[in-house]
Amino acid sequence: MARSAEHIIQGTLQVASLPTIYIKIDEALNSANCSNQYLVDILSEDTALSARLLRLANSAMFNFPSKIDSVSQAITIIGTQQLRALVLASSVMKLFKDIPEELINMEMFWRHSIACAVSARIIASLRRAANVEYFFLAGLLHDIGRLIMFKEVPNEISTAMQQAKQTQQLLFKTEKEILGFDHAKLGGMLLKEWKLPAQLIDSTAYHHYPRRSADFKDEVAVIHIADIIANSLQLGSSGEHLIPTLDNQAWDCIGLPDAIVTTVIDELHKQYTIAVDFVLGTSEPDETIANSGAA
Amino acid sequence: MAKILLDNVEIGMELDADVVDRQGRVLLKSGVILSEKHLRVFNTWGILEVEIKGDVDAKETKKHYSPELIEEANQLAKIHFKHNDLNHPVIKSLFDYWQNHYMENKVS
Structure with a gap:
């Protein structure tokens, strides 16, 4: 008998609670009077992450003329919104670091998520949306449900991947046939348990069916389209081998001209490598998963 | 007449339709010859594409594949x-x- 989605999420929560470091950083950034020193104190719990921030601030990405030697300065250079994305990404990466290579190449998985995140941020900017970094976060997390599947039901997802390939079906539809639910639903459930903002929950839960979101149709439509662009450009892979179906109404509801897609592609190519460096720290392969003591 | 993205608009092109913002307010009338200042204004107002008079050649150069x-x-x-x-x-x-x-x- 296959496990229910609720049962899987309960299993995941036992080993993968949202790291306190992210919760603390998020609370601090949401409060009106958050000082840099307070952020530094929180980050000191995770020395690997602090060291990474310093390296990032000193990297060519920010091209700062003098050496940055304190975490406090590094936060100023990197920016608080980007700090939130980095802490969340590195926290989630740690939680799902031990997924076997035979199932999915984790670097490829995160590259797909980053391509979706960057596309979403570009589309949101073109729409002049407020809080564009939220779209970046939503893109990073949109396929987290698949990581839960790789961890909790590896045999079923492996069968689903083979079957989807043989039948040329979309993987999320085959997941539903085999398990009774897809990765999007699982991801949404986990983010809800983690008490992340509703926009992030809906963006994950409904990224294949954006009109099912009650309160964030436009925002979810952005992730839906960003995911299709990331798949089409084959930047990384989260296991899907075909291009998910574009919901025409979702495209209409974001209100951008059809031809804008070429601008998004050009801009994605410009920002992608930098974003990969930012999130994955490619020059430091084990850094993101080195310190697992923060959970 | 061609609808083209702002990235591809060049100074000296002639508008073939009014440019309106998201609320439908006319920012620039059809027939105006575009200057650098107009392009800056479009950027400020978030205009992403405009209609231009005449044929605009596609810029892409197609490679020859078998x-x-x-x-x-x-x-x-x-x-x-x-x-x-x-x-x-x-x-x-x-x-x-x-x-x-x-x-x-x-x-x-």
């Missing part, structure tokens, strides 16, 4: 996009991108 490679790329692209409406302009752009990317990788 008919066999084009056919192979086309067939594979059709499989990858089989769950999408190939007549949708956005999907068409992504389909073309996928196909070109495949052919570029094959010959390089």
